[in-house]
Amino acid sequence: MQRVAVIVFPGSNCDAETIAAARQAGSDAYRVWHRDADLKRPDVVILPGGFSYGDYLRAGAIARFSPVMTAVTEHARAGGPVLGICNGFQILCEAGLLPGGLMRNARLRFLSRLVRVHVEATDTPFTCGYEPGAVLAVPIAHGEGRYVVDARTAAELEAGGRVVWRYTGENPNGSTNAIAGVSSPGRNVVGIMPHPERRNAPVLGGEDGARVFLSMEARYATQHAVDVRAVGDRHLRV
Amino acid sequence: MPRATLLDPQGEAVERALHALGFGEVGRVRMGKHLMLDVQAGSREEALARAREMCDRLLANPVIEDYDLAVEGGGGRGAT
Numbered sequence: 308m309q310r311v312a313v314i315v316f317p318g319s320n321c322d323a324e325t326i327a328a329a330r331q332a333g334s335d336a337y338r339v340w341h342r343d344a345d346l347k348r349p350d351v352v353i354l355p356g357g358f359s360y361g362d363y364l365r366a367g368a369i370a371r372f373s374p375v376m377t378a379v380t381e382h383a384r385a386g387g388p389v390l391g392i393c394n395g396f397q398i399l400c401e402a403g404l405l406p407g408g409l410m411r412n413a414r415l416r417f418l419s420r421l422v423r424v425h426v427e428a429t430d431t432p433f434t435c436g437y438e439p440g441a442v443l444a445v446p447i448a449h450g451e452g453r454y455v456v457d458a459r460t461a462a463e464l465e466a467g468g469r470v471v472w473r474y475t476g477e478n479p480n481g482s483t484n485a486i487a488g489v490s491s492p493g494r495n496v497v498g499i500m501p502h503p504e505r506r507n508a509p510v511l512g513g514e515d516g517a518r519v520f521l522s523m524e525a526r527y528a529t530q531h532a533v534d535v536r537a538v539g540d541r542h543l544r545v
Numbered sequence: 546m547p548r549a550t551l552l553d554p555q556g557e558a559v560e561r562a563l564h565a566l567g568f569g570e571v572g573r574v575r576m577g578k579h580l581m582l583d584v585q586a587g588s589r590e591e592a593l594a595r596a597r598e599m600c601d602r603l604l605a606n607p608v609i610e611d612y613d614l615a616v617e618g619g620g621g622r623g624a625t
Contacts (some may be wrong), residue, residue, distance in 0.1 A: 365606055372603070401606065408609035410547065415554050455551055455609055481552060 309527035311336040312349035314379065314395075316370045321356035321392065321504060328504040329353070332520035341373035351388045351432070351523050352379055354395025356448070356502055366409060366451045367397035376402055388432040388523060389496045393449055396488070396498030405489055405498045406464070407456035409449075413481025417450040422479050424472040424487045424501060431494045434471055436522035442475060443515035445501035452500045454482040454489070464489055472499055546577030546611050580604060589616045 311334045315322045322338060329336035339346055341359075346352060359370035370376075376398075383389045383404050391399040399405045412418060426434055426441040437443075456464065461483050464470055472488035480500075488499030503516025547553045553575050560574035582599070586592035596614050605612040 364604070365609075368603065368606065400608070406608075408606050410551065410609055411554055413552055413554050415558065453552075457550075457608075481554075 308333060308335050309350035309524060310334070310348060311351045311353060311523075312339045312346045313337070313353045313355055314339050314341060314375055315355075316341040316357070316359035316373060316394075316398075318359045318361055319355050319357035319394070321394075321502065324502075324504040325353055325355040325392065328507045328517070328520045329524075331507060332517065332524045334520065334524050339375060341370065341375045344374050344378055346375070346378045346382060349382070349387075350527055351390070352382050354379070354389070354391040354398050355504075356393035356395060359394055359398065362394075362451065365397075365401065366394060367399075367401040370394075370398045371402040380404065383491070383496050386493060386495050390433050390519070390523075391496075391498040392502060392504065393447075393452070393500055396500055397451065399496060399498045404496050405491060406460050407454055407483070407489070409451050409500075410453045410455055411451055412449070412453055412479070417448075418452070418479050419448040420446065420479075422447050422474055422487075422501060423476045425475040426471075427473055428468055428471045428490060428494075430468070431471055431490050431497050432523045432526050433497050433499075433519045434522055435526055436518040443472075444506070444513055445503055445516050446505045447479060447501050449480070449500055452482070453480040454486045454500065456483050456486075461486075467492065469494075471497055472501065546575055546613075548609060548611050549575075551609060577610070589619060592616050 311329045313322050313325050313336055315338050326336040397409045400408050421444050424443050426437045429435055429437055429439045469490045470486050471490050474485040474487050478485040487501060490497045503519040506513050506516035508514055556574040556576040559576055563571045584592045593614060593616050600612050
């Protein structure tokens with residue numbers, strides 16, 4: 308069982324579902340208030356959806372300066388897994404942990420509905436449990452979800468296999484190359500606009516999002532099993 | 546202000562509304578934010594330099610926005 312820190316900013320509103328989804332996958336998930344400097348030794352950090360600081364100035368612009376972000380940045384720089392969902396994605400972009408930025412939807416309307424995404428990268432801690440090329444039905448709920456990057460960065464993302472999820476069928480918000488989620492060069496930091504925590508059980512209409520949380524728990528369990536075998540080998544040699 | 550190369554759907558909506566009202570002379574419309582700051586500074590240059598630092602760190606996101614700065618006033622308790 309891994310420790311999952313879910314950061315709560317003033318205006319976060321998906322922390323409860325995110326914690327429930329992580330627990331459903333077997334993780335020990337807990338909240339960390341944005342003013343805390345201590346993440347309490349997490350294996351994974353999740354920045355949940357919501358409207359931190361009311362989206363004032365720009366979505367995520369003020370939250371990125373919250374005291375907790377120093378520890379989140381250190382965790383990310385050390386290779387620790389970090390997932391930003393929706394507003395969390397916006398915060399990671401504002402903090403410079405992911406490239407690009409998120410702007411008003413091309414057709415200006417707030418969108419709250421199911422979309423289809425294509426799983427393009429399965430080498431991240433949050434998507435390693437999906438089949439490459441899988442198509443998922445997951446909800447979006449955003450007014451500022453149009454992911455934009457300059458042409459050079461877009462080419463780098465594409466060439467480096469860093470587009471994690473891509474809208475398929477239609478591009479709901481007009482994002483560059485229909486990108487719905489990207490990863491850092493090291494794959495450990497991932498941002499996605501759709502909400503997998505809202506689609507992780509049949510009672511919610513589907514469970515296409517569940518593997519985001521199962522992926523990170525399975526990855527941790529595998530790593531832990533390797534550690535145990537290594538210890539066992541040493542013991543046998545003694 | 547959204548960077549010139551990026552789609553600005555708010556600006557486009559305003560542009561269409563102006564054309565619908567008969568203001569056909571209007572070309573492209575871009576829509577951004579206007580922030581007014583009261584700043585205590587020893588000189589206009591100092592106020593400008595500090596404001597530029599504020600823009601670079603918080604007020605603008607260079608990935609998606611461009612900005613312009615102007616200092617108005619001066620006097621009173623310092624340049625404003």
